Amino acid sequence: METWFVFSGLGSQWDGMGRDLLVFEAFREAFEKSVDVLEPFGVDLKKYIADSTTFNTSNILFHTVCIISIEIALVDLLSSIDIAPKQIFGHSVGEFACAYADGCYNAKETLLTVVELIRACVDSNLPPGAMASVGLHWDDKEMPWKDTIPVCHNAIDNMTVAGSHASIKELVGNLKGAGIFAREIKSQGFAIHSDLMKPAEAQMMENILGLNLPTKTRSSKWISTSQSSDEIKVFSGRYFVNNIISPVLFHPVVQRIPSHAVVIEIAPQGLFQTILKRSLHETCVSISLTDRNQKSAPFFLRSVGKLFVSGLQPKINKLYPELKFPIRSATLPLSSIIQWNHNDTWKVAEDGFSGATNLVEINLTTLAQRFYSGYKINDQILFPASGFLVLVWRVLAEKVGTSLDYPITFENIVFNRVCFTSTQNITKLVCNIHASGYFEVRENDKSVVTGSVRFEEPEMFDIEAPFSEYSKRFTQVEVYERFKKAGYEFSGSFKSLLEVEVGNHSAITIWEGNCVKLLDSLIQLEIFSNLSNHALVPARIDKVTIDLECLRNQVDEGTPTEMPIYRDKNLKVVSCTGIEFRGVHLLPIKCFGDVQDNGKNCMTNFTTQSLSSFLVGFNKQLAARNIIKCHFAVDPDILELANNFILTDLGIDDPSKIGAEFSGVISGQKVMGLATFHATTAQLISVVHWRIPDNWSLRDAATVPTAYVTAYYALIVRGNVKHKENILIQYGDEAVGEAAIAIALGMKCTVFTTIRSEKNKPILLNRFPALDPAKILSSKHCHNLEKLIQKVTKGKGVNVVLNSSSGNPMRVSVRCVAEYGRYLQLMDGGIKNATDFRSDKKTILEATIGLSLFLRSVTFHGICKDIMMSTKEEEFNIVHSKLQEGIGLGIVKPLSIKHFEDAQLKEANWLQPRPSDLQKFVLEME
Numbered sequence: 072m073e074t075w076f077v078f079s080g081l082g083s084q085w086d087g088m089g090r091d092l093l094v095f096e097a098f099r100e101a102f103e104k105s106v107d108v109l110e111p112f113g114v115d116l117k118k119y120i121a122d123s124t125t126f127n128t129s130n131i132l133f134h135t136v137c138i139i140s141i142e143i144a145l146v147d148l149l150s151s152i153d154i155a156p157k158q159i160f161g162h163s164v165g166e167f168a169c170a171y172a173d174g175c176y177n178a179k180e181t182l183l184t185v186v187e188l189i190r191a192c193v194d195s196n197l198p199p200g201a202m203a204s205v206g207l208h209w210d211d212k213e214m215p216w217k218d219t220i221p222v223c224h225n226a227i228d229n230m231t232v233a234g235s236h237a238s239i240k241e242l243v244g245n246l247k248g249a250g251i252f253a254r255e256i257k258s259q260g261f262a263i264h265s266d267l268m269k270p271a272e273a274q275m276m277e278n279i280l281g282l283n284l285p286t287k288t289r290s291s292k293w294i295s296t297s298q299s300s301d302e303i304k305v306f307s308g309r310y311f312v313n314n315i316i317s318p319v320l321f322h323p324v325v326q327r328i329p330s331h332a333v334v335i336e337i338a339p340q341g342l343f344q345t346i347l348k349r350s351l352h353e354t355c356v357s358i359s360l361t362d363r364n365q366k367s368a369p370f371f372l373r374s375v376g377k378l379f380v381s382g383l384q385p386k387i388n389k390l391y392p393e394l395k396f397p398i399r400s401a402t403l404p405l406s407s408i409i410q411w412n413h414n415d416t417w418k419v420a421e422d423g424f425s426g427a428t429n430l431v432e433i434n435l436t437t438l439a440q441r442f443y444s445g446y447k448i449n450d451q452i453l454f455p456a457s458g459f460l461v462l463v464w465r466v467l468a469e470k471v472g473t474s475l476d477y478p479i480t481f482e483n484i485v486f487n488r489v490c491f492t493s494t495q496n497i498t499k500l501v502c503n504i505h506a507s508g509y510f511e512v513r514e515n516d517k518s519v520v521t522g523s524v525r526f527e528e529p530e531m532f533d534i535e536a537p538f539s540e541y542s543k544r545f546t547q548v549e550v551y552e553r554f555k556k557a558g559y560e561f562s563g564s565f566k567s568l569l570e571v572e573v574g575n576h577s578a579i580t581i582w583e584g585n586c587v588k589l590l591d592s593l594i595q596l597e598i599f600s601n602l603s604n605h606a607l608v609p610a611r612i613d614k615v616t617i618d619l620e621c622l623r624n625q626v627d628e629g630t631p632t633e634m635p636i637y638r639d640k641n642l643k644v645v646s647c648t649g650i651e652f653r654g655v656h657l658l659p660i661k662c663f664g665d666v667q668d669n670g671k672n673c674m675t676n677f678t679t680q681s682l683s684s685f686l687v688g689f690n691k692q693l694a695a696r697n698i699i700k701c702h703f704a705v706d707p708d709i710l711e712l713a714n715n716f717i718l719t720d721l722g723i724d725d726p727s728k729i730g731a732e733f734s735g736v737i738s739g740q741k742v743m744g745l746a747t748f749h750a751t752t753a754q755l756i757s758v759v760h761w762r763i764p765d766n767w768s769l770r771d772a773a774t775v776p777t778a779y780v781t782a783y784y785a786l787i788v789r790g791n792v793k794h795k796e797n798i799l800i801q802y803g804d805e806a807v808g809e810a811a812i813a814i815a816l817g818m819k820c821t822v823f824t825t826i827r828s829e830k831n832k833p834i835l836l837n838r839f840p841a842l843d844p845a846k847i848l849s850s851k852h853c854h855n856l857e858k859l860i861q862k863v864t865k866g867k868g869v870n871v872v873l874n875s876s877s878g879n880p881m882r883v884s885v886r887c888v889a890e891y892g893r894y895l896q897l898m899d900g901g902i903k904n905a906t907d908f909r910s911d912k913k914t915i916l917e918a919t920i921g922l923s924l925f926l927r928s929v930t931f932h933g934i935c936k937d938i939m940m941s942t943k944e945e946e947f948n949i950v951h952s953k954l955q956e957g958i959g960l961g962i963v964k965p966l967s968i969k970h971f972e973d974a975q976l977k978e979a980n981w982l983q984p985r986p987s988d989l990q991k992f993v994l995e996m997e
């Protein structure tokens with residue numbers, strides 16, 4: 072909403088005007104200043120507003136200065152409550168107040184100009200004149216305004232005319248007789264804006280020049296009603312001489328007011344309310360601050376209320392004296408006397424921000440919803456992802472009043488938790504859809520699903536059927552047997568896949584008019600293609616497009632129809648006629664916060680194939696390569712992953728790999744290294760190693776490779792760090808952070824770093840004497856870090872940032888990176904696993920950093936910690952030789968901060984939660 076101020080002129084004055092507004096401090100202060108300015112000119116403002124006789128016997132000079140004084144005081148009053156205009160304009164002498172509101176003149180300069188100009192008119196002995204507002208058209212030259220002159224173009228059907236007293240009287244009489252609106256205006260015997268004012272022009276100029284006021288420039292805020300073109304912005308007293316002798320072009324300015332503006336009339340009396348309401352766009356709000364027929368102070372307060380309702384934010388507390396503490400103990404609290412007034416029924420405004428809210432009940436005992444009980448995972452009934460999509464779809468259709476046949480698109484759907492239902496309870500879901508299309512489904516006040524949704528023309532890939540009639544298929548029985556092994560117990564409508572091609576490129580389902588079931592068939596094909604021994608559910612879906620009409624054109628309504636589903640792994644698409652899912656990201660159900668994983672699959676399988684035998688297998692294969700006395704540093708998560716995958720036997724080539732870091736001895740030479748194994752078969756794929764000094768213990772050496780490989784890869788290959796650059800390393804007390812500090816200091820870089828724990832500061836300083844203690848800050852005080860970096864780098868920022876978390880450290884890092892800098896974001900487990908709810912990865916994916924980073928020509932790199940498996944060979948070779956060189960130069964050393972726990976091979980307690988700073992176990996193999 073734009074705010075416009077309009078200042079009225081003669082005609083708005085009345086006996087007692089402004090008097091009651093003196094209760095408002097800002098108004099009173101401004102008015103009293105005007106009183107002081109005008110006193111030397113014999114104008115007693117206070118008496119004028121207090122005494123009827125003075126008012127009624129005063130001449131035009133008193134009337135005008137009083138109107139302008141009140142308008143100035145109202146501007147100050149509004150400004151005190153933080154109401155400021157985007158545009159201003161004035162009617163006739165109302166333009167004087169514009170000079171004040173625009174800042175061209177102060178109150179004194181404004182009032183002196185009024186006094187001098189009007190006094191010139193009074194002193195010029197002009198022939199007596201009169202003015203009237205008439206319901207005639209400005210452009211209608213045929214109208215009978217004999218001997219009168221149109222002087223103010225007020226509205227399409229209203230103008231003010233001026234002339235001799237007799238001619239105005241005659242015209243008003245004639246018009247009234249003809250049923251046309253006509254009203255004389257109190258212009259105190261003057262025909263302002265007409266030629267009758269011309270004889271006063273020279274005197275006005277002389278008086279104005281006598282004031283010797285500086286020439287100013289009007290701002291673009293002030294739109295002129297006295298100049299035929301608003302282009303000329305030079306402003307001096309001459310502007311007002313022109314105002315008095317030229318017509319008022321009010322209506323053309325009113326027409327420039329956009330729809331959705333708040334127009335505030337500033338005058339002793341809301342003179343133009345009738346006209347504004349007739350002229351403004353119907354979505355505008357016109358508010359007067361005053362009304363002669365009502366008590367001024369309450370009326371003003373009601374107007375302030377209207378400003379608030381219109382969307383402005385008046386600071387109403389400024390209208391009252393400041394509360395001084397302590398207040399008297401006898402002061403009664405107000406709260407008991409404040410109550411809701413329910414007398415009126417209010418229509419809530421549709422302002423584009425309100426949305427539809429719908430409570431949806433899931434009652435599995437009803438006929439329509441009974442089929443949902445066929446969706447069970449690990450003995451619990453789950454409300455399926457497809458059910459949420461159809462729910463949101465229905466709510467939106469109802470909100471916009473359209474049928475479900477209209478194509479719909481969902482985007483960025485995020486499943487924050489799973490929703491269990493049961494036949495005993497009714498599940499209550501609240502679906503909010505914002506006007507922007509953002510939706511959220513909540514259960515028990517917790518967010519379950521979010522995303523965006525809109526009805527729009529569908530945009531789907533053309534289906535290219537990969538279907539070969541001869542390809543092998545799993546039958547329905549085989550499909551659901553496999554699902555069962557992973558914990559799914561689909562029944563009824565949800566046993567919807569009739570067959571699945573073994574390569575998971577296609578499947579057949581059946582359409583029986585149930586959208587939930589059909590959508591779920593597509594999700595089921597995606598789940599089936601990724602099946603492991605954990606039940607998977609969608610965590611995110613990038614896009615879903617549904618065109619029901621297109622689907623219906625392909626099927627016989629009322630007859631169950633077999634329908635092929637296609638899956639393209641490269642396009643990340645699962646689709647059938649009229650429906651397309653893009654980017655369905657699945658996660659084990661246990662990753663969803665409050666899910667009670669019964670652990671059936673995980674733990675039973677865990678004992679059948681123990682982790683120790685898995686590691687013993689690794690050890691044997693390294694021994695076959697002459698690497699003996701191995702120590703493994705293993706990440707519990709990776710072990711868990713290995714455990715999951717090793718039992719997966721879908722008969723499909725599974726490309727998953729597991730990486731492990733180790734140390735050992737080859738032909739009497741101590742080494743440390745990295746090895747990769749097949750996740751499904753535990754077979755060794757590749758191994759690399761580095762020679763290490765004899766004085767390193769094998770236990771310590773096992774912890775070095777991943778941290779330094781990651782740091783070298785990030786800083787040298789991706790970050791291209793150069794000698795003596797400035798570098799920010801977030802979390803220098805993490806393994807990769809410590810390695811990065813070692814490398815950066817080795818290149819004589821200026822290192823800024825943060826630490827998670829103060830106790831690590833002396834350890835870091837001991838390990839790196841070259842590190843400046845002043846540049847090691849707590850990660851909890853990011854703002855200090857930003858200040859320090861900007862100060863030290865003279866506002867340029869750092870050349871390289873290595874960051875491993877989202878949230879505040881990320882935002883600070885983004886602001887601290889210099890032009891042409893390199894921003895390196897560590898991704899635990901890599902982009903592929905970025906939807907993992909147990910870590911920062913999801914937040915990193917959803918973090919927004921803005922484009923400004925790239926406009927500064929900064930490059931952004933996502934760095935996975937499994938470098939060996941995810942990097943090109945030539946890049947890994949660089950890392951390999953740099954790391955060997957670093958060992959030789961003493962840059963690479965065992966980590967000084969303890970992130971590792973010694974563990975027993977036979978220990979079976981791997982899946983227990985452990986402190987977050989203990990990242991790995993070190994196992995000594997026999």
Ligand SMILES: CC(=O)SCCNC(=O)CCNC(=O)[C@H](O)C(C)(C)COP(=O)(O)OP(=O)(O)OC[C@H]1O[C@@H](n2cnc3c(N)ncnc32)[C@H](O)[C@@H]1OP(=O)(O)O
Nearest residue numbers: 080081082163164204206223228229231252263342343345
């Ligand atoms: C130096 C100087 O300052 S010179 C400048 C001199 N001043 C002027 O030129 C100001 C001219 N304008 C005015 O005086 C006022 O805006 C007026 C007279 C047009 C309207 O003032 P109001 O206080 O609203 O008058 P009032 O309350 O009697 O309303 C007029 C009624 O007539 C109706 N009306 C019919 N035709 C018209 C018309 N052509 N113009 C205005 N009102 C009209 C209005 O709709 C309104 O009816 P409503 O009350 O049902 O809405």
